[in-house]
Amino acid sequence: MSDVSLILEPEQLAPLLEREEIRVIDLSSQQNYLAGHIPGALGLPFQALMAGTPPAAGKLPPVERLTQVFRAIGLTPDTHIVACDDEGGGWAGRLLWTLEVIGHKKYSYLNGGMIAWKGAGLPLSTEDVSVTPSDIDIGIAEDAPIIDAEKIQQRLALNDLQIWDARSPAEHSGERVLAMKGGHIPGAINCEWTQLMDPQRDLRIRTDAREFLAALGIDGEKEIATHCQSHHRSAFTWLVGKSLGLPIVAYPGSWSEWGNLPDTPVEN
Incomplete structure (x- = not known):
């Protein structure tokens, strides 16, 4: 560390x-x-x-x-x-x-x-930046904070996973449909990603993020899986959850996968 x-x-x-x-x-x-x-x-x-x-x-x-x-x-x-x-x-x-x-x-x-x-008025540069490439070898870690559609379905049945939907309320409700199916993963709690940013403080993470999420029911009692449409918005919500010490993973397939799979359950 x-x-x-x-x-x-x-x-x-x-x-x-x-x-x-x-x-x-x-x-x-x-x-x-x-x-x-x-x-x-x-x-x-x-x-x-x-x-x-x-x-x-x-x-x-x-x-x-x-x-x-x-x-x-x-x-x-x-x-x-x-x-x-x-x-x-x-x-x-x-x-x-x-x-x-x-x-x-x-x-x-x-x-x-x-x-x-x-x-904050800190210095900016327009200079070209170049770095020496490395020869690092990488792989997917055993404890990688990642979950797939199949695993989510299994864990919904076990009731030991909470879904944090970082999309807009219109996407969550199914009013705005960006896949074959509209709506949300059953039981998912909707908290749009921008709600965690403080516009009064240059979009820093809001200082009361923990209390704000707990009031919605996202409190870390269960492991949390966060998603959006393409795991861009939910990458930020994953980061916020991690910074608060919550047990959180992300579903990169997100709604673009879930909403296009034939057998995935949907609520709206």
Whole structure:
């Protein structure tokens, strides 16, 4: 484990940029990245973290492709990744969840991402950033926080799993249909991802997140599986749950898979 905390404030990250093992990965849009990024931060397109094959485009890419991505960003067992983005934490969360899936535990989230960094008036750079590729070998960790549709169905029958649906209320209710079927996984609790962001504090994670979730019934009494449409929004909710110490995994197939499978139960 690292001595750097999971949730980092911009003012905490600034002095760490000198440290050799710290690598900032920015998942902002290319346009925003080029317009100004944290000095030394490497840009990474979010597409690199997703399989991209319909219907469930949000599933993990093959290990071979992930290996190429992590070698290209210079990941070594000692690297401490700090992830940020320009949209409140979805893509940053997706990178950190992927690191956890491959068993790399040294990582942090820049709270509020680039919005908070700029809001704090910290320096920006437009310089090209290049890193020496690594030769790391990766695989899926035994304790990877990942769950599939079959496992969810089994655990719903056992009543030992809670589903956190990070989509919009309209998607959850089935009013907005983005798959063959509309609605939600039976018993799922809807808490849209943006509800965990504080717009008054540059989209940092809300300070009362634990109480807010507990009031909805997401309290960690059971293991939690979070999902959205493609495991982008739910990558942020996974990160929030992890930061609160909740037992949480993610379902990368998400609704784009569940809503298109013939035998999956749906409520609306």
